Each structure stands twice: as structure tokens, then as C-alpha cells.
Amino acid sequence: MKPIKIPEHYNYVAAFLTLACNLKCSYCINHFGKNGFEKKHLTGEEWVRGLNRIISRDDLPLTLQGGEPSLHKDFIYILNNLKPELHIDILTNLQFDIERFIKEVDPKRLKRNAPYASIRVSYHPEQMELDPLVKKVLRMQDAGFSIGIWGVLHPSQDRIVREAQEKCAKIGIDFRFKEFLGECDGKMYGTFKYEGACDRKFEEKVLCKTTELIMGGGGGVYKCHSDLYEGREPVGNITDPAFELEDIYRICDVYGRCNPCDIKVKTNRFQQFGHTSVDIKEIPGGFKVKSLCEIS
Numbered sequence: 001m002k003p004i005k006i007p008e009h010y011n012y013v014a015a016f017l018t019l020a021c022n023l024k025c026s027y028c029i030n031h032f033g034k035n036g037f038e039k040k041h042l043t044g045e046e047w048v049r050g051l052n053r054i055i056s057r058d059d060l061p062l063t064l065q066g067g068e069p070s071l072h073k074d075f076i077y078i079l080n081n082l083k084p085e086l087h088i089d090i091l092t093n094l095q096f097d098i099e100r101f102i103k104e105v106d107p108k109r110l111k112r113n114a115p116y117a118s119i120r121v122s123y124h125p126e127q128m129e130l131d132p133l134v135k136k137v138l139r140m141q142d143a144g145f146s147i148g149i150w151g152v153l154h155p156s157q158d159r160i161v162r163e164a165q166e167k168c169a170k171i172g173i174d175f176r177f178k179e180f181l182g183e184c185d186g187k188m189y190g191t192f193k194y195e196g197a198c199d200r201k202f203e204e205k206v207l208c209k210t211t212e213l214i215m216g217g218g219g220g221v222y223k224c225h226s227d228l229y230e231g232r233e234p235v236g237n238i239t240d241p242a243f244e245l246e247d248i249y250r251i252c253d254v255y256g257r258c259n260p261c262d263i264k265v266k267t268n269r270f271q272q273f274g275h276t277s278v279d280i281k282e283i284p285g286g287f288k289v290k291s292l293c294e295i296s
């Protein structure tokens, strides 16, 4: 199998082990567009073979996420069999058996020199109690894991999340806020780079280039989060021995149905603000793409 070399300017490498989740948050970004994601799941062995082809940098981890990644039946096998050169981060709601995790996973495997925790736990007050979550996080911290909590500042839970942050800060848990992206009461939240891109009011043909390697549950490599969540054709598959990452602009027919994760102006891996996951430009003579801020 050919190695998959991550281009120097890429900012994110993510394996969505499964898009299934054991919670049902009303604002879940995975369901921003039409639900249509591919239901196929690679086995743990297939994931390990595919992911171990990746050659990344020291400062660019592979993030295992979902949905809820721990729902993959081989979650721990995958973690324990990825090559040591690949740093691993996990995004999780922590609704899994942490005692088994502590017993079977070496905390050193999930630790690196970074300004944020390797295990990033999402706190969703509409779906979970804070106290049991805090207890689990403290237990994982005591066992040596690099772990922190992130709370989404959704308008309906802003106060609760801020209070949770204060409580966690007092007991030594790193608790950070995540901007809410998406629609609430008819208002769109988030700072987006391209006009109308996430409004779902038109579908236009443009050229789009990503800075992220996004892999879906079946190993498919997608141009963007919208393609992943809405089940559009992937550009390749990490289980294909001939697959190579091409750092190019690709034609997209559905500009206007972008996901906020792709278009949002955000911080990159150096925690510097002003990055967007994709760069979009018009096809000569085609639909005019309007950039709302000149940030690269």
C-alpha cells in the first residue's frame, strides 16, 4: 500500500470511526444538512492498515471521532495498534466504560506536547449530568490521561455551560468553550468566510480545496464535512492500495450546502485564529463566490 503523505499546510486529520452516537443532541452538527452518510464500517484491522499508511507531522495528530468513536466495536484495538509515529487525539462524549479503557490503554499513547488535551470530552447539558462526567474525567486524569472538557455555547445552554466551566476550573479540570455553529430560532450562528455557503438556499458549481483529511466510517476520503455527512461520493478510500492524497481544487456542484465546520473562520492547530478548512473559488465565468473576509 502506498503511504499517504499529509501535505505541509494541512491542519486536521480525522477518522470518523462511526457517525452513530449514543446521545441525541438537538444541535448536533452532523445533522446540519440532509442525513445521508454512508453506513458501512471498516473493521478495526482495516482501519489500522489504512491509517498506518499516513505520514503526518509531529504537530498534527490523527483525531478519532464520530458520532461517538467508542461505539466502534474495535475502538481500543485501533488505538492500541496504530503505529507509534502517529499521535492520537480523541473526541468523545465519554459515555463508555472508562475502567476498561484505563486497563487496556497506555496514557502515554495519548499524550503529546500540545496546548490542549488529547482526549477532548464534549459536555452536552441537555443529554448528560455534569457531576458523573466530572467524576469520570477526574478518574481518567488520575490514571494519567491528558483530558479536558469542551462545552458548546448554544444559546439555550450558555449559562449552564459557563457555570460548569467555573466549577471545573476550581477542581483542576481544563474546561473550554466551543462556539455554537448552526441555526437556532431562525438565526445562523458562527463566523463564516463565504456568503451564503451554509444557507442551503442554492446549489452552485465552484472549485474547492481542503486543508483536512476527512475519512468516513467506510474509509472513504471526503472533500469536506458536508460531503461526509450528506453521503456524497468520496474522492478515494484509504483501503485502496493505490490511493494517493491529491492536494488540488475539485469541482463541487453543491456550493450553498456547505457545513459550518468547513466554512467557519477558526483557530488552526497552532491555536491561531483566522483559518478556514476549505478554499473556494469560482469556475471562470461561473457562479461568483463572495468571500466575506480576506483570511487565508
Ligand code: SF4
Binding pocket: 021, 022, 023, 024, 025, 027, 028, 029, 030, 066, 067, 068, 093, 122, 124
Ligand atoms: S454527542 Fe456529539 S455526535 Fe453525539 S449527538 Fe451530541 S453533538 Fe452529536
Ligand code: SF4
Binding pocket: 206, 208, 209, 223, 224, 225, 226, 227, 252, 253, 254, 255, 256, 257, 258, 259, 262, 278, 280
Ligand atoms: S463548496 Fe462546500 S459543499 Fe462543496 S466541497 Fe467545498 S465545502 Fe464541500
